Amino acid sequence: xxxxxxxxxxxxxxxxxxxxxxxxxxxxxxxxxxxxxxxxxxxxxxxxxxxxxxxxxxxxxxxxxxxxxxxxxxxxxxxxxxxxxxxxxxxxxxxxxxxxxxxxxxxxxxxxxxxxxxxxxxxxxxxxxxxxxxxxxxxxxxxxxxxxxxxxxxxxxxxxxxxxxxxxxxxxxxxxxxxxxxxxxxxxxxxxxxxxxxxxxxxxxxxxxxxxxxxxxxxxxxxxxxxxxxxxxxxxxxxxxxxxxxxxxxxxxxxxxxxxxxxxxxxxxxxxxxxxxxxxxxxxxxxxxxxxxxxxxxxxxxxxxxxxxxxxxxxxxxxxxxxxxxxxxxxxxxxxxxxxxxxxxxxxxxxxxxxxxxxxxxxxx
Numbered sequence: 001x002x003x004x005x006x007x008x009x010x011x012x013x014x015x016x017x018x019x020x021x022x023x024x025x026x027x028x029x030x031x032x033x034x035x036x037x038x039x040x041x042x043x044x045x046x047x048x049x050x051x052x053x054x055x056x057x058x059x060x061x062x063x064x065x066x067x068x069x070x071x072x073x074x075x076x077x078x079x080x081x082x083x084x085x086x087x088x089x090x091x092x093x094x095x096x097x098x099x100x101x102x103x104x105x106x107x108x109x110x111x112x113x114x115x116x117x118x119x120x121x122x123x124x125x126x127x128x129x130x131x132x133x134x135x136x137x138x139x140x141x142x143x144x145x146x147x148x149x150x151x152x153x154x155x156x157x158x159x160x161x162x163x164x165x166x167x168x169x170x171x172x173x174x175x176x177x178x179x180x181x182x183x184x185x186x187x188x189x190x191x192x193x194x195x196x197x198x199x200x201x202x203x204x205x206x207x208x209x210x211x212x213x214x215x216x217x218x219x220x221x222x223x224x225x226x227x228x229x230x231x232x233x234x235x236x237x238x239x240x241x242x243x244x245x246x247x248x249x250x251x252x253x254x255x256x257x258x259x260x261x262x263x264x265x266x267x268x269x270x271x272x273x274x275x276x277x278x279x280x281x282x283x284x285x286x287x288x289x290x291x292x293x294x295x296x297x298x299x300x301x302x303x304x305x306x307x308x309x310x311x312x313x314x315x316x317x318x319x320x321x322x323x324x325x326x327x328x329x330x331x332x333x334x335x336x337x338x339x340x341x342x343x344x345x346x347x348x349x350x351x352x353x354x355x356x357x358x359x360x361x362x363x364x365x
Contacts, residue, residue, distance in 0.1 A: 033337075039296045040085070040097070059297070063100060098139060111156060160176075186338075189236075205223070205290065206221035208220075209233040235342065241256070260295065261315070275291045343359055
């Protein structure tokens with residue numbers, strides 16, 4: 001709880017103080033937008049190809065039957081977001097992931113680990129991998145206006161925009177600009193607490209403005225607002241971050257709730273209430289709450305929890321049950337859908353999220 005807590009706890013205290021003063025105008029009917037952004041690393045812990053293949057194959061065999069069982073308020077199945085690492089590309093592994101996506105149970109985006117990099121090299125990596133995902137595997141989305149291929153992004157080791165104090169695991173101060181230039185529609189890296197890469201902005205959807213001579217430019221930004229289009233900066237969609245006073249280290253210190261799904265994290269109703277209570281939304285539409293979780297889904301212990309012990313099934317069941325009991329509208333969405341909903345609300349403040357899933361970006365046919 002106390003590691004690097006100074007980075008984000010003041011913002012959290014300010015947030016809850018502000019929420020306490022507000023009249024919850026939409027408290028009876030809330031739209032819950034839910035997705036899981038998976039740092040999907042087949043070669044995690046530097047395993048051999050056979051092990052990496054078996055990990056991905058387990059997802060093919062186990063995930064889709066679970067997703068088929070569950071539906072949101074509008075009849076949509078869960079959409080798992082596979083943020084696949086550029087440096088771990090193997091065609092046969094992406095072919096397996098593509099199968100889930102073609103069947104409508106997930107979408108693929110870009111994940112990247114790099115160190116001591118340059119803007120030129122980063123630009124080439126992202127463009128080359130974007131084209132592979134699109135041209136070879138039929139993945140990613142296309143802007144309906146510009147017809148350009150776009151992608152969502154999660155930075156490896158949390159070090160977006162060279163944000164580690166020691167300068168490791170990135171090296172590119174103008175990374176945000178490079179992401180925009182290469183077709184990144186939004187970043188989904190945060191939160192990273194208890195890492196020292198954590199931003200002071202928390203529980204927010206905002207635009208980060210890159211500065212070529214300054215690292216960690218996403219530490220500040222311009223809030224996204226319904227009815228007010230924004231064409232500057234890189235959209236950042238954050239997951240929940242708050243103290244969890246019900247889970248205490250040594251029975252004393254509150255643990256951090258950072259939206260991580262893992263074998264030791266649980267998926268009970270208390271966690272779901274915490275995610276919703278972090279109130280991630282765009283300004284002037286507090287009735288639409290974004291819940292973006294993350295996981296490292298190919299770790300054996302986590303796969304055992306998700307599949308063999310029923311953790312993923314229980315998560316969806318609890319979400320559906322709690323939403324129904326509270327009279328909320330549950331939306332199973334992808335990272336791309338979240339972006340589209342943000343852009344659609346910027347154009348039309350009164351729009352409904354279920355009408356905006358494909359507002360700007362549509363999957364490549």
